[in-house]
Amino acid sequence: xxxxxxxxxxxxxxxxxxxxxxxxxxxxxxxxxxxxxxxxxxxxxxxxxxxxxxxxxxxxxxxxxxxxxxxxxxxxxxxxxxxxxxxxxxxxxxxxxxxxxxxxxxxxxxxxxxxxxxxxxxxxxxxxxxxxxxxxxxxxxxxxxxxxxxxxxxxxxxxxxxxxxxxxxxxxxxxxxxxxxxxxxxxxxxxxxxxxxxxxxxxxxxxxxxxxxxxxx
Ligand code: SAH
Numbered sequence: 107x108x109x110x111x112x113x114x115x116x117x118x119x120x121x122x123x124x125x126x127x128x129x130x131x132x133x134x135x136x137x138x139x140x141x142x143x144x145x146x147x148x149x150x151x152x153x154x155x156x157x158x159x160x161x162x163x164x165x166x167x168x169x170x171x172x173x174x175x176x177x178x179x180x181x182x183x184x185x186x187x188x189x190x191x192x193x194x195x196x197x198x199x200x201x202x203x204x205x206x207x208x209x210x211x212x213x214x215x216x217x218x219x220x221x222x223x224x225x226x227x228x229x230x231x232x233x234x235x236x237x238x239x240x241x242x243x244x245x246x247x248x249x250x251x252x253x254x255x256x257x258x259x260x261x262x263x264x265x266x267x268x269x270x271x272x273x274x275x276x277x278x279x280x281x282x283x284x285x286x287x288x289x290x291x292x293x294x295x296x297x298x299x300x301x302x303x304x305x306x307x308x309x310x311x312x313x314x315x316x317x318x319x320x321x322x323x
Contacts, residue, residue, distance in 0.1 A: 119160035197246030198262035202228035264314035
């Protein structure tokens, strides 16, 4: 059962999570503020797992996927360097938690998910919780040509290589944050599209579920 409720206990748990993320090196106050606001427990289906919702761990969601660990969400969001009003493409909607964090920061979010049941469930959840976003079902490798170009692109699944199509959907001056690598571990790449060329910087090792091409279901 989904408990659509957020109370003082949840708020206290979020304050502790924010302190924990600060301790782990997240300094961006706006990002910490968004994590402190978004009720992560409402993005996990089983309310029996309340404690897990505010622990710094990834957690299973339907279709064999995971809601990213809060530290990873905070790190990727910080790397995105968002300003309110930024047009953002998220690849891998999953639970919608990261989408909600982006929306809480004032981004205009377009999010794409390859699993139809997740797309449907999450679209409904975000609307119910009052987060404005544009949900799409499809293959994120193709991006969203009809909405491109984007100020920012955030990939929340592990890509085998930097997806060129997505780089092409970035505005000049735009940025993509994408975990790259085959197998269990990816490197967090921050890719800036400048008039002088593409600049990419490696920000260390993370673990993601794989980004799968041409496999909508
Ligand atoms: N941002 C999500 C993370 C979910 S895990 C959250 O906060 O919950 C990554 C998601 O990427 C999974 O739901 C998976 O189904 C999706 N995914 C993997 N490959 C994809 C692709 N090619 N296009 C769109 N979504 C994809």
